[in-house]
Every structure is written in structure tokens, then in C-alpha cells.
Amino acid sequence: MSTTTLVFIFSVLVSFALSSASVCTVVTLNRTILHGGKRLNGFQFYRMNIVPDVFQCARFCFFRRRCVSFNYNANQTFCEFNNARLDPPNANLSTAADFVYSNIEDWGEAIGFGPCSKRPCRICEACYPAESNYTCVQEEMTSCKDVKICTNTSSDGDYYIRPKMETSSRLRIYCHKMNTNYPKEYVTLLKENYSKYSPIYYRNCYTYDWTRGPPGVIYYWKIRLDITSFNVVTGDKTFTNVSCDPKLFGLSDPNAFKKTGKTCRPQLNYGTGADCMYLSCKPRRGKFHINLEGTGLIVAPSVKWKASGYAAKISTFYRSPTNQIITALCGGNCGSCYPIDVLTLQHKP
Template identity: 30%
Template sequence: MKITWNVITTFLFLVQEVFGSDCGESDHEFQKIGRILHPKSNGGFLLTTTAINVDCASQCWRKEQCWSYYHNPHDQACFLASRYQTAVPDTSFTDTSSNYFDLYRKPGGYSTCKELQLANPSATDGDYWLYPTASHVHYNIVKMYCYAMGTSSPREFITLPTPNRGEYPNETYQKCLTHVYSLTGCPGSQGVYIYSKIEIDPTTMNVNRATRAFMTGSGKSRDYAWVGDCYTELDNNYTCGPKGTFTINTSGTGLIVDPALTWKRAGYKSKVVMTKSDGDAVINLICGGYPGSCAPLYQMKLYISTANYVNPASATWMT
């Protein structure tokens, strides 16, 4: 009998399942073999077994958490994938895309709100599970808010469980000498702007930062993730700022902002301070000058984060 790589990995996985540690659902440690992720316990892939293709599909179909599966016809290896890690072909060894099957495409699996609307004309605005076609998300399921479903041009948004807040403070501390609570040098620039949803393009997962359909606040409104102030000029002599703030928080969305994205400075003697937490789901920005501002250096793109949990019941699955 010819021993294939999949036979070996299947055997190792089964040994681990029999003799491994606790299989609690909260454990999400993974061991990477090729581009197929095998969990040390029930987390990413639900189970490993051997079965003919139709049996493998049947097992996936019966499990609520199973969205796609891998089946190798040579050794009958069957891996059932959860929504947090779609089965993706690995071209580093003899593997082909024909071994990968996406049950989420049957009977539903819409990529855009327009597709969902055409198939379900009575669908209203709300959070739905969609499959964006952006190549870097590998057709993973994403929770998206379909907006304007009563029109001919519905749009896709990401609902932010924690509203993202920015503030251009109404205060000045020019040259760190006289602190006043007004913007004598930048009148009318102050404002608080809060986003509860952000618009995205499902074909690229790019954020439309200028869309303010779900922005609230007071004073002057700003684009998403823009930050600035008119507090003081900042250099080696003056270090009492900046004071402008914006917090990006995508916790609970299953997504994070491109980890490589940086912010560019503009204005007079400006400065930016950026800190991250919660697996890059939270980005705290402080920026300003006299006046000074900061904005993303290039197009803001969202990526899948398996560590960023999304409640499966928080959106609707349409067929």
C-alpha cells in the first residue's frame, strides 16, 4: 500500500485525539501541517475520520458548525472545517482543489447583499452571513450588515459591537505654556465622531472611510480612523501633546485591520502614537499638532482573524 502524506497526517491526528489533552470547546491552539490546520482539540476542524466523499459530505451537512470539508479520494481522509478556518488547498505537496468542498454554497452562500436581495426579495436591513469574494479572505464566512435592502442598490457594512470613537478636542496648549479650553487658532474644528458601522467592499474588503451613514456625534464630523487636534506644535521643545484620539475596535466582528497599516502625519509639527491590543482588534491612535492630523497611509483593508470570536447567532443565515 502506498503511504501518502494525508495518511500520515490523518494517523498522527487520530493518535493525538485519542491520547491528547482535554477537548474543551474554548481551547483554540492549532498545529499547522501545510495549509490544513489541525486542532489540538475541538476548535478549528471538528473531526478527522475516513469516509467516502458522500459520507464525508453527509457528516458535514449534519453538523451545524461545519461549513466546508476536505476529502482525499486516494486514502479517504475527511476533514470537517468550521467557519473559522475554511479548507484551503496546499500546493506545496500533491493536493488539488478538487479535494475541497464548500457546503456553505448549498443552498445559500451569497457574496453580496445584492445577491441575497435578488434571491430573497423580502429580506430587510440587518446582519447576515455572507461570503465576500476578496481573495485574501479565502471565501470565509463574514458577518455583514446589509443596508438599504429596500432599494435597488443595497450596501455592505460591518457592525461594530463596540462603537469606535474619535475626538478633536476643544482645547489648546500652544508651546505648552498656556492651556485654554478653546480653539483660537482653529475655530470650529472640534468634534466627537462615533461609528457604529463601517462600509466595506466585499470584493476587496476595503473600508470606505468617508461613508458616514452610521456616524453620530457633535461638532465637526470626520472620516473613519482620521485623528487630529490643534493642541500644540510638537518637537523636542514642546512635548505636552498630542490630544486628538481615535480608537478602532473590531472585537466581535471576526475581522482586524491590516496589521501592516500605518498612519501618515499632516499639518504643522504633528506627531502620531499608535498602540494595539486584543490581537490587533483594538488600535488606539493619538495624533495632533498645531494643527496636525493623521490618516491611514494607504487603503484600509480588513482581514479574517480566527482569534476574534463572532457569536454565530448574531447574524441571519439566508438560503
């Protein structure tokens, strides 16, 4: 499949059997409506397998009023329905072999035939034609954008959605910026989650120096979840607060940090720890603590951590049997530890 836009000029003979008769319709398209080698990312609300051709993919999309565009994989014959269309910079049309992307409005009357031709079902229902009648079937909400579309709400808050249609469990997701066209999904953390950068001076193992680096602790109360990939957006700090309380680092002087005149601004991402200490100092003092208990999610068992920086090392590492709690001490001179590639979550078994 070419990665350039295809000029889709063809006649399609569509036959579908009804209980008492067979209907054949010939449609001709002569428009630039397919983007070959392209895929819209992040807005899929449903995936349908074993779809024989792109025309049938377009029809199934048309039968769902919230489907405004689709991705079709000709090699694996599956169709992805999107609740958004290409609208830069909020949508990402990426290069993807074997895919084509198309807006459903470009198809016009080419697929508007049969009992579902007038799109009679409600916004989050699918229309299934049967003889001269049709059946409307309620479908799941799979994202905060779906919540906005299906419930006509603009209020931020917790909603139950089923992010992956093939799974049996729903998740409680916090929907943020629901008053925009592109709300975001967050997981509310019920336990303490934090990332720590130690202020111990790099030339020895006991002197504190708050003027070097960005020492402090950043607490995460909600984490941003890419609802399509289930990857945590570890750099999102929308729902965080920070602290440079000396007690967090074993100091008895409550004014130890205030004396520096600095503002407490640790910048560590979620699932990251760091320090900047002398090489002989043990254990390392950088730390991160992940606790997903009560969220219905676990850290994917495949996710690993690595140390980076001069003489960087992970001193201790703990992963609970359930993969819901992960904590580590790490650092270097200066150094840190963080997830390799991405921090992916999964439904709790």
C-alpha cells in the first residue's frame, strides 16, 4: 500500500443476504478519500475484526453515529472506528504500513443505503440492519471523549469506562478538561506515590546541600494514562504537589531548606528517582514509590527499570507479587533510575 494519498476510483458491488431476499447495490466513488499508509492514533473506540474490505469498514463506521473516521488494515482485515477525525495539532496521523485512513463524511451517499441509511440510532448505539428493519445496540464508552459524546457532559470527574473492548472489566477514570474537544484520562491513585531527589552533597555521604540540582519530593495523586496504548504519560504533573520538608531526608532542622531562599521545584517524572552523591555512599538516596492498589491496574510485568548517569546504580528494587507496588533506591554522581522505554499498565487479573 502506497504511503501517499490514494485516488479511490472504483465500483464496488455489495451484496448482503436478508432473510427473504438478496439486495445488490452498485456504488461508484471518484474522490480522494483514502490516505494510504496512514493511521489516526488515540481516538479508537471500537475495533472490528474480519472485515473483508475498506468499503465494509466504511459501512460499519457509518452505522455508528459517533464514528467520524476509521482506520482499515487490509493485511489483517480489521477496522478501527474513531470518534475524532484529523484535526491538527490535536490528532496524530502517523505513518503505518497496511493501513488506510478516511473521514466518513467523504463517502456521502456511497454507503447510505438499507434500513440504517438514515442513521436512526442514538449517538452511542450501533445500527444493525435486518430485512426492512433495524436493531439499535448500546455500545460501551471507551474514553473520556466518548463520555463527553455519549452523555453530553462537560464536567470533570470520575467515570466508568471500558478502555479495551475485548476486556470484561471497567475502570474508574478521572476525566479532565471535559469542557474541551479533547478531554484527557487520569488514574486516581489511592495510595502514596512519589519520586524523590536527595539533597545530599555529592562530595560526601552526610552533608546536605540544597543549592545543587532540583532536590525534593514530588507526590503524584493522579497519573495521565494514554487510553489507547495504556502507557503512563510519566512527565504529566497536572495532579501533583511537591515538598522539600527536611524531615523527608532525615533532617531535624525544620528550616533547613528555607534557609536557602530557593523555591521547592523537584522535576522528577513518575516512576523515577535520583541523587548526586559520592561514589562510596551506600545505599543510594534517590527513590521512587509506585502503588496502584485500588485502581484496578497493575504495572505490566514486562516493564523494567535502568540506572543512568555517572556511576549510576539501583541499590535496592522491590516489585510486589501483584505488580501493583514497585519501589527502588537509586542514583549516582549524578544519576537516576527510570522505566526502560515506557511505563505500561494492564488490567489487574
